[in-house]
Amino acid sequence: MASSSASQPSRHPTSKGVVGSQSTPTPTLKVANAPRELEREPLVLNNRSIGWITNAIAGVCENPMPMWWWPAFILSFGGMMTMFSLIAYLVSTGVGVWGLNQPAAWAWDITNFVFWIGIGHAGTLISAVLFLLRQKWRTSVNRAAEAMTIFAVACAGIFPVFHTGRVWFALLPGYLIPFPNANEIWPQFRSPLLWDVFAVSTYGTVSLLFWYVGLIPDLATLRDRAKGFMRRFFYGLFSLGWTGSNRHWSNYEKAYLLLAGLSTPLVLSVHSIVSFDFAVSVVPGWHTTIFPPYFVAGAIFSGFGMVLTLLIPLRSLFKLHDIITLRHVELMCKVLLATGSIVGYAYGMEFFIAWYGGSPYELYAFKNRAFGPYWWSYWAMISCNVISPHFFWFKKLRVSVVFVWIVSIFVNIGMWFERFVIIVTSLHRDYLPSSWGYFTPTWVDVMTFAGSFGLFMTLFLLFIRFLPVIAISEVKGVTPQADPHHPLGGAKEHH
Amino acid sequence: MSALSLKTYGMLAEFGTPADIFEAAMRCRDAGFSKWDVYTPFPIHGMDEAMGLRKSPVGWFTFCGGFTGFFSGMTMIWYMNGFDYPLVVGGKPLFTPLYAFPVSYELTILLSAFGTLFGMFFLNRLPKFYNPLFKNLRFRKATDDRYFIVIESADPKFSVEATRAFLTDSCHATAVELVED
Numbered sequence: 001m002a003s004s005s006a007s008q009p010s011r012h013p014t015s016k017g018v019v020g021s022q023s024t025p026t027p028t029l030k031v032a033n034a035p036r037e038l039e040r041e042p043l044v045l046n047n048r049s050i051g052w053i054t055n056a057i058a059g060v061c062e063n064p065m066p067m068w069w070w071p072a073f074i075l076s077f078g079g080m081m082t083m084f085s086l087i088a089y090l091v092s093t094g095v096g097v098w099g100l101n102q103p104a105a106w107a108w109d110i111t112n113f114v115f116w117i118g119i120g121h122a123g124t125l126i127s128a129v130l131f132l133l134r135q136k137w138r139t140s141v142n143r144a145a146e147a148m149t150i151f152a153v154a155c156a157g158i159f160p161v162f163h164t165g166r167v168w169f170a171l172l173p174g175y176l177i178p179f180p181n182a183n184e185i186w187p188q189f190r191s192p193l194l195w196d197v198f199a200v201s202t203y204g205t206v207s208l209l210f211w212y213v214g215l216i217p218d219l220a221t222l223r224d225r226a227k228g229f230m231r232r233f234f235y236g237l238f239s240l241g242w243t244g245s246n247r248h249w250s251n252y253e254k255a256y257l258l259l260a261g262l263s264t265p266l267v268l269s270v271h272s273i274v275s276f277d278f279a280v281s282v283v284p285g286w287h288t289t290i291f292p293p294y295f296v297a298g299a300i301f302s303g304f305g306m307v308l309t310l311l312i313p314l315r316s317l318f319k320l321h322d323i324i325t326l327r328h329v330e331l332m333c334k335v336l337l338a339t340g341s342i343v344g345y346a347y348g349m350e351f352f353i354a355w356y357g358g359s360p361y362e363l364y365a366f367k368n369r370a371f372g373p374y375w376w377s378y379w380a381m382i383s384c385n386v387i388s389p390h391f392f393w394f395k396k397l398r399v400s401v402v403f404v405w406i407v408s409i410f411v412n413i414g415m416w417f418e419r420f421v422i423i424v425t426s427l428h429r430d431y432l433p434s435s436w437g438y439f440t441p442t443w444v445d446v447m448t449f450a451g452s453f454g455l456f457m458t459l460f461l462l463f464i465r466f467l468p469v470i471a472i473s474e475v476k477g478v479t480p481q482a483d484p485h486h487p488l489g490g491a492k493e494h495h
Numbered sequence: 496m497s498a499l500s501l502k503t504y505g506m507l508a509e510f511g512t513p514a515d516i517f518e519a520a521m522r523c524r525d526a527g528f529s530k531w532d533v534y535t536p537f538p539i540h541g542m543d544e545a546m547g548l549r550k551s552p553v554g555w556f557t558f559c560g561g562f563t564g565f566f567s568g569m570t571m572i573w574y575m576n577g578f579d580y581p582l583v584v585g586g587k588p589l590f591t592p593l594y595a596f597p598v599s600y601e602l603t604i605l606l607s608a609f610g611t612l613f614g615m616f617f618l619n620r621l622p623k624f625y626n627p628l629f630k631n632l633r634f635r636k637a638t639d640d641r642y643f644i645v646i647e648s649a650d651p652k653f654s655v656e657a658t659r660a661f662l663t664d665s666c667h668a669t670a671v672e673l674v675e676d
Contacts, residue, residue, distance in 0.1 A: 050536065051640035178575055186575035190584050195597040202601040206608045213612060221536070221638040240622035243629075244637045246520075246533040246542050248619045253538050254551035255615035259608060262557075266604045273597055473638075477537040482513055484539055490512025 043137055043478050045322040047488075050476050053323070057218075057470045058225055060318050065465055068317070073461045079454015086448045087162055095165035097444045104427040104439035109163035112449050114274055114419040115302070116156035116456075117200060118295075120207070121267055122303020123149025127210060128263035131256075137331055139474040140324050143218075144314065145307050146211040147467075151459040152306070153204040155452045160196075192276035199273040206266055210259045213252070216242050217473040271299045278422065285365035285426035288353065294346035298418060301339035301385070304332050305411030310460065312405045314469065323470055326399045333398040336411065340389025343418075347386065361431065369425045373438055377421050384414020504627040504676040505531075505647040506658045507634065508668035513539050516642035519666035520545040523644060526661065530650035534634070534643040553614050560610020561603045568599030627676050634674075645674065 044053065090097050100107040123145040130138040164170040171177070176197045178187050187194050219239035226232040242248070272292035279291040308329070315324040354366040369378050388410045391397045398404065429436045463469070476482050483489040510516040513535070520533050524547040533539075533546060543550075569592060576582045577590030592599075616622070628634045628645065637643050644666070646658050655673065662668045 049640065054536075054639045178571065184580065186580050186582075188582060188584065189572045189576050189598060190587070190594045192597075195601075198598045198601040202605040205605060209608050209612050213615075217537075217638065224635040224638045236624065240616075241624045241626055241629075242621070242638075243626060244534045244536055245619075246535060246538070246546060247548065248621070249535070249538040250543050250548050251551045251553050251615050251618045254553040255611045258553060258557045258611045262604050262607050262611070266601075269597070269600060269604075273601075276597075473537040476640075477540075482537055482539065484513040484517035484541065490514035492514070 041325065041327045042480075043140065043325070043327075044475065045325055048322055048479075050479070050481050053476050053479070054221060054225075054472060056320065056323065057468050057472045057475070058222055060320075060464065060469055061222070061466055062225065066317065069461065069465070073458065076454045076457035076461060079451045080458045081451075081454075083158075083448050083451025083455055086444050086451065087158070089444065090162055090165075090448075091167055095163065097442065098163070098448075099440050099442045099445050100163075101437070101439075103430055103435050103437050104424055106163075106423050106427060107439050108420075108441050108445045108449060109159045110277075111416065111419040111423050112452065113156050113159040114295075114423075115416045116152045116159075116452065117203075117274060118271065118299035118302045118415060118419075119306045120149035120152040120156070120203070120303060121271060121296070121299035122305075122307050123147070123152075124203075124207060124210075124263050124267040125300050125303065126307070127214070128260040128267065131260040132264060136478040137328055139471055139478050140328055141307065141311060141332070141470075142474070143211075143214065143467075143471045144311055144463075144469050145303075146207065146214065147460065147463045148303075148306060148310060149207045150204065150211060151456050151463075152303075153200065153207060154459065155456050157200065157204065158452065158455075192273065192280045195273045196277055199270045203266060203270045206259070206263055210263055213256060213259060214471055214474070215467065216240060216252075217244065218468045218471060220244065221472055222468065268296055271295045278426075283426050283430065284359070284361040285369065285422070287362075288350065290346055290349060290353070294343070294350075297339045297342035297346065298385075298415060301336060301343050301389070302411060302415035304335050304339065305408045305415065308332055308336075308404055308408035309412060312401050312408070314464070316401075318469070320470065323475060326401070329401055329404055330395070330398040333392040333404055336408075337389050337392040340385060340411070344386040344389075347382065365426055365429075368429055369421060372425065372429070374421065374425045374428070377417050378425070381414050381417040381421050384410045385418060388414065502676055503648040503655070504674040505645045505650075505653070506655070506662060507628070507631060507672050507674045508644045508646075508662040508666060509633060509636075509670040510642040510644070510666075511669050513642065515667060516644065517542065517545055519644055519662075519668065522661075522666050523646065526652070526665075528646055528650050528652055530647040530653075532645055534628075534637040534645065536638050536640060536642075539642075551618070553611060553618060556610040556614025556617070557607045558610075560614075561607035563610075564602040564604070564606030565599050567606075568602035569595050572598060627674055631672075631674050633670065633672070644668070648676075 048056075086097075098107070098109065100109065123142075126138050126145045127142045127149075130142075161167055161170055164175075169175050176187060176194065189195075216239055219235050220242035223232060223235035223239050226235055272295065275291035275295035278286035279288060281287060311324060312329065315321060351366055354362045357363075368374075388407050391403070391407060424439050428439055480486040480488040483491075485491050508519070510519060516533060516535065517539060520542060523531055524545065533542060535542070572595040573590045581589050583589070587594075628637075633641075634643060644662065646653055646662070652658075659671050662671045
């Protein structure tokens with residue numbers, strides 16, 4: 001908690017009624033208790049002052065990183081470099097280094113793509129949807145969750161781009177990006193695969209903008225506390241000269257609200273369009289109308305799994321228990337329970353419609369999922385996704401952080417298997433038994449996917465190192481100390 | 496007096512709590528100042544009314560961005576698949592807004608977001624890397640846990656003595672000082 005305020009007390013004489021910058025709760029003020037039925041756990045525990053919040057959060061990226069950070073970073077960085085090397089191998093050799101081939105021409109690549117893009121959805125849900133719903137608890141977790149979104153979208157983008165093999169055709173004009181080219185060919189806009197290009201790139205861009213807008217006031221806080229030249233320069237550059245002017249806040253809050261309002265239909269459309277990649281085709285097991293809502297619920301489910309996987313260690317390693325409280329963990333478990341139940345319902349309904357719809361191909365596809373050669377992946381998915389969220393009916397389990405963390409890992413595993421089941425089991429046996437096959441990943445498949453976690457964690461560890469992991473100004477704004485009409489905000493009795 | 500005001504950016508007043516600055520902002524508004532501002536580490540609820548600000552016009556930039564996005568998406572797809580290189584797929588019409596909708600929808604959101612962001616920057620005149628307030632050490636707490644009002648010397652009602660007295664006595668600032676330009 002190295003703070004500039006501690007070294008310059010003389011310039012800031014604490015006067016009467018000031019909520020001090022030190023970590024002292026205000027002892028003189030008596031706050032009338034709400035009736036018991038209206039009582040809520042506070043969002044920031046222990047009555048922390050505004051200055052304490054600055055010190056606690058900014059301290060994380062100002063102080064030297066703890067010892068565990070370096071081995072974690074080196075491991076992640078190694079994973080990332082492994083992935084990049086294997087991508088170089090793929091590009092120079094050909095897409096055959098991956099195990100996919102007819103009939104399963106989509107396999108781990110698209111599984112990984114949908115897995116990563118789904119992870120991102122929790123970040124946008126927390127930052128945008130919960131903002132519109134005025135769920136103030138989001139302020140403690142939205143920054144890290146939004147960072148997770150952006151890093152997950154970065155990981156997701158790699159797989160569809162490189163599964164095209166001759167990647168220069170995918171990126172250069174002609175196939176994906178509409179751009180005048182020598183062949184005078186334009187992309188085919190009836191294809192959901194092209195919709196996906198626009199959906200995912202818009203999603204990545206808007207998530208980045210939203211994250212950056214949220215960061216500006218906090219970067220200004222870091223700028224004003226910065227000791228070294230480099231920090232002052234870069235935080236100063238990226239905070240754009242933010243002063244905290246209320247004329248600025250007025251436009252800023254409106255812009256933030258609008259971005260939240262834009263991100264909400266965006267996040268729902270992105271995974272709907274990802275599901276169109278499958279649902280618009282005529283493959284049994286894919287051609288179903290339940291896909292868009294089922295995919296969106298699954299995405300939020302997996303994303304909250306990843307948020308919990310990341311934030312539970314983060315809050316204990318950096319002692320942020322007063323800001324990311326047990327109540328936050330508990331609320332996120334409830335989201336897991338709700339979305340996990342929707343996912344479980346969708347699994348059941350898919351089977352029901354396969355039978356009720358009367359199409360023998362559809363019915364076969366589903367029987368084959370559960371009892372065919374990939375039965376193990378189906379039951380791995382069911383046990384992780386259908387059973388694990390239902391532990392969270394019990395409050396005791398929702399507030400046991402170690403248990404929640406373990407379940408969140410199972411959610412991540414289960415949601416990866418869900419995409420694998422949908423993609424590979426539907427493709428490997430199509431209409432013609434003579435072309436049936438069995439997909440097995442190669443070592444390049446496995447190591448590229450493992451390496452994408454390296455990329456994700458490298459970015460996340462750098463985020464912890466250089467940026468405030470919690471939205472400082474937003475957390476301040478939801479405390480009673482920030483309310484001019486609350487006694488803790490300095491309001492006099494007559495208010 | 497005039498020589499002094501040339502070098503002076505304004506009068507800086509510090510407050511300790513949101514309630515104090517809220518009241519002070521209402522007094523400044525009622526005193527009829529025009530070139531003044533409140534600086535807080537987080538947006539204070541109701542401060543726009545306390546300062547007498549009009550509603551933020553950012554939404555117009557969002558609307559223009561979204562409008563441009565939707566119609567440029569539709570036009571682009573009509574031009575590419577229906578006009579410049581007519582592409583027959585499944586015997587369907589060369590262009591309908593239905594298949595063009597998902598991409599136009601995403602472009603609506605994308606350009607709305609850009610409109611919002613750059614509209615906000617434009618209205619706030621950001622980035623602005625030089626600000627006389629940055630030279631004031633006390634002001635560094637404006638992004639931490641202190642609350643400030645600055646009345647600029649360019650304000651017609653500004654006078655060093657009277658404004659200082661106003662901020663100290665009527666607004667109950669905990670500290671008042673001149674900021675050099």
